[in-house]
Amino acid sequence: MQFRDLQRQYTKLKTQIDAGMEEVISCANFISGKQTGDLEERLAAYAGTRHCITCGNGTDAISIALLAWEIGSGDAVFVPDFTFFSSAECPAAAGATPVFVDVRPDTYNLDAEKLEEAVNRVLAEGKLNPKAVIAVDLFGLPAEYGAIRNVCTKYNLLLLEDGAQGFGGRIGKQRACSFGDISTTSFFPAKPLGCYGDGGAVFTSDDGLAELIRSICVHGKNKDDKYDNVRLGRNSRLDTLQAAVLLVKLKAFQDYELAAVNQAADFYAQLLDGIPGLAKPFVPEGYYSSWAQYTVQLPEGVSRIEVMTFLKEHSIPVMVYYTRPMHRQKAFQDTDSEKAFCPVTEKLCSSVICLPMHPYLKEDEIRKVADTLLDALKDQNAV
Ligand SMILES: *Cc1c(COP(=O)(O)O)cnc(C)c1O
Numbered sequence: 001m002q003f004r005d006l007q008r009q010y011t012k013l014k015t016q017i018d019a020g021m022e023e024v025i026s027c028a029n030f031i032s033g034k035q036t037g038d039l040e041e042r043l044a045a046y047a048g049t050r051h052c053i054t055c056g057n058g059t060d061a062i063s064i065a066l067l068a069w070e071i072g073s074g075d076a077v078f079v080p081d082f083t084f085f086s087s088a089e090c091p092a093a094a095g096a097t098p099v100f101v102d103v104r105p106d107t108y109n110l111d112a113e114k115l116e117e118a119v120n121r122v123l124a125e126g127k128l129n130p131k132a133v134i135a136v137d138l139f140g141l142p143a144e145y146g147a148i149r150n151v152c153t154k155y156n157l158l159l160l161e162d163g164a165q166g167f168g169g170r171i172g173k174q175r176a177c178s179f180g181d182i183s184t185t186s187f188f189p190a191k192p193l194g195c196y197g198d199g200g201a202v203f204t205s206d207d208g209l210a211e212l213i214r215s216i217c218v219h220g221k222n223k224d225d226k227y228d229n230v231r232l233g234r235n236s237r238l239d240t241l242q243a244a245v246l247l248v249k250l251k252a253f254q255d256y257e258l259a260a261v262n263q264a265a266d267f268y269a270q271l272l273d274g275i276p277g278l279a280k281p282f283v284p285e286g287y288y289s290s291w292a293q294y295t296v297q298l299p300e301g302v303s304r305i306e307v308m309t310f311l312k313e314h315s316i317p318v319m320v321y322y323t324r325p326m327h328r329q330k331a332f333q334d335t336d337s338e339k340a341f342c343p344v345t346e347k348l349c350s351s352v353i354c355l356p357m358h359p360y361l362k363e364d365e366i367r368k369v370a371d372t373l374l375d376a377l378k379d380q381n382a383v
Contacts, residue, residue: 001356001365003317004190008360009257013248020244033240039247040201046254047167047177049203051210054238055217058164058186061200062090062134064236065160065182068212071096075131076122078157080110081325081342082349083136087162088326090134097128097335100327102342104144106282108295110135111344112147119155121339132158137166137176139321139354140192140290141283145171145179160184164200167193168258168290176290177203182213187238187246192261192290193253195242260359261291264366268294268355271370275299276383278373293321294357296373297348302382304353310376316369319354 002008010017024033036054044052055061071077077091081100088098101118104111110133119130133152135143143161152159161180163169169176177183180203185191187199202213215221220233238246265281272280277299283289298304304320311318326332327340355369377383 001316001368002358003319003356004358005360006189006194009249009252009358012360013252016248017245020248021241024240024244030240031237033243035240035243035247036238039238039243039250042247042250043177043201044203046250047175047183047203049178049183050205050207051213052201052203053210053213053217054199054201054243056200056236056238057198058162058184058188058191058200059086059090060234060236061164061184061186061202062086062160062162063094064202064213064216064234065184066090066094066096066132067216067234068182068209069132069158071131071158074129076128077131078115078118078133079326080134080136080138081327081340081345082108082322083138083162083326084164084322085326085329085331086164087134087136088329088332091132092332092335096131098326098332099128100325100332100340100342102344103138103348105344105347107141107144107284108138108348109141109143110148112144112151115148116151116154119151119157123155130155130157132160134160134162135180136162136164137169139281139295140165140169140292141281142166142169142171142176142179142287144284149179158182163203164188165191165292166290167191168253170288172286177201178205180204181206182209187242192258192292193246193249195238195245195249197239197242199238199242199246200236201238257359258290261357262289264357264359264361265289265291265294267363267366268370271367272296272373275374275377277302278377291357293354295321295352295354297351298353299377299382302377302380304351306380307373307376308353310379311369311372314372314375316372317356320352321354323349325349
């Protein structure tokens with residue numbers, strides 16, 4: 001069993017993916033080929049934004065958004081304490097100060113009430129200018145954008161949706177990667193929609209911003225002349241080969257993968273229901289997840305290391321996302337981190353494990369994971 005089985009996916013899609021790649025190679029349009037433009041149109045249509053601009057990876061996508069907004073020194077950018085490093089790395093690398101905010105104990109996503117408290121604390125201190133919020137769709141579930149947007153409106157903050165793990169999720173009918181003033185995603189192979197290398201995208205419905213972002217992605221080029229450089233930018237583009245792979249995978253994602261991964265989640269939930277003290281993932285009413293991860297919290301007092309060892313001994317691959325709160329990362333020791341008070345994140349970092357999860361997981365495999373997890377807990381006299 002694999003944690004995320006990309007080989008099974010390739011076996012199923014091989015004919016189309018191979019043909020797509022061959023077409024790119026025979027046309028030799030490796031950078032900004034037709035497939036890249038086609039993909040951008042389909043991604044924007046799917047997410048429900050006016051524009052999608054693909055780029056080199058999900059980290060670049062965040063940095064490019066911050067560059068477009070000219071965020072830098074003296075600015076406070078509010079970031080969940082429980083996330084992947086990039087969400088906080090990018091504002092810090094831009095010269096801004098990441099301010100770490102605790103997450104909700106039920107969804108593990110940015111807590112809008114704590115966000116407002118953090119904004120007020122920064123305002124009262126008077127040293128930094130509250131500028132933007134980076135909300136993360138952790139493990140595939142959209143953050144509470146209604147409440148977060150209200151805080152942004154009240155304090156005049158820009159909203160960036162880090163949808164690196166969120167592509168395919170939705171709240172009601174509105175899809176992920178459309179909630180921010182700018183939204184971003186990643187096509188790293190293990191993400192809900194992944195390519196065969198690095199890739200990313202930026203989404204916005206603001207025409208001016210979209211044009212600016214296109215310029216930034218290609219060395220600050222002028223709209224019509226690549227060699228007329230009107231600002232400093234980056235070199236961050238999605239290879240045409242990756243776009244060809246993604247065109248095939250996006251269709252499979254829409255046709256059946258997203259439904260299949262939700263079926264797998266339902267089956268896990270049903271099987272894990274009876275285990276006392278184990279917290280299953282929570283999906284609020286009206287929300288839909290794309291299940292980048294299936295993350296559970298182990299019962300109080302259980303040794304995570306021992307549970308993981310037991311599972312691995314029974315050939316069940318498990319991971320921990322994440323072991324360290326952002327504010328405890330050494331890279332942030334000189335920032336605002338000593339003021340961060342994030343007990344929910346602390347607890348999650350010491351108690352969560354992520355189980356195998358992907359659209360090609362079979363029912364008997366899910367049953368084996370659930371049974372073995374129960375055995376592991378029994379082994380520790382936890383249930
Ligand atoms: C993976 C990830 C990123 C970065 O994406 P890359 O394509 O690996 O650069 C950013 N934010 C979150 C929340 C992620 O999970």
